[in-house]
Amino acid sequence: MKKSVGKQIAAVSILAVVAILASIAYSHCQIPCGIYDDEARFGEIAEHITTIEKSMKTITELSGQEKPNMNQIVRWVNNKDLHADELSEIVTYYFMAQRVKLPTEGDAKAQNEYVNKLTLLHQMLVYSMKAKQTTDLENVEKLKSLLNEFHKVYSSPSG
Structure with a gap:
């Protein structure tokens, strides 16, 4: 019986370590790998x-049911929040950093382009946060618009 419990604890510990390492490996490395x-x-x-x-639409639909x-x-709130956090992670640690x-x-031109990019990325972070706080689809529309705008600015020849 003790060996069985010990094996279970070892298995759970290994699984936890793998999960932690996988999440660390997923994020971009922040070393100059190129x-x-x-x-x-x-x-x-x-x-x-x-x-x-x-997630927002489903939360609204489920909340409106009789029971x-x-x-x-x-589960849908957690899903919404997780994806908002992952979006923020990419914006912060991939693009900004x-x-x-x-x-x-x-x-001066490079300074203006830099400020424009940072402003768009910061706005994306703010609307990602707002998306976590509500089910207001206007925040999603703003995120879509900001992503498209940042993509254009970032991908421009001088970007």
């Missing part, structure tokens, strides 16, 4: 926005 896929990140953000939108299933509502380059000192 391996970037900006378009994949834009696609991931778009998927997160779509999932947030579906709301609180378990399902909680690694991909948006500091402007050359004295280069």
Whole structure:
């Protein structure tokens, strides 16, 4: 009996370590590896926005039922929040920390482009936070608009 419990504890411990390491490995490395896929990140953000939108619609639908299933509502709220956090993670640790380059000192054009990119990314973070706080689909529309605008600015020849 003790060996069985010990094996279960060992298995759970190993699983926990693997889960932690997998989450660490998933986030981009922040070492100068030179391996970037900006378009994949834009696609991931778009998927997160779509999932947030579906979650909001489902939460609203479930909440309006005669006997709301609180378990399902909680699951969809958690799903919405998780995807908002993952969107914020990409914006912060991929684009802001690694991909948006500091402007050359004295280069006014580069400074303006830099501020524009940071402003758009910050707005995405704010609307991601607002999406966690409510089921207002206007926040999703704003995220879609900001993503498209940032994609254009970032992908421009001078971007």
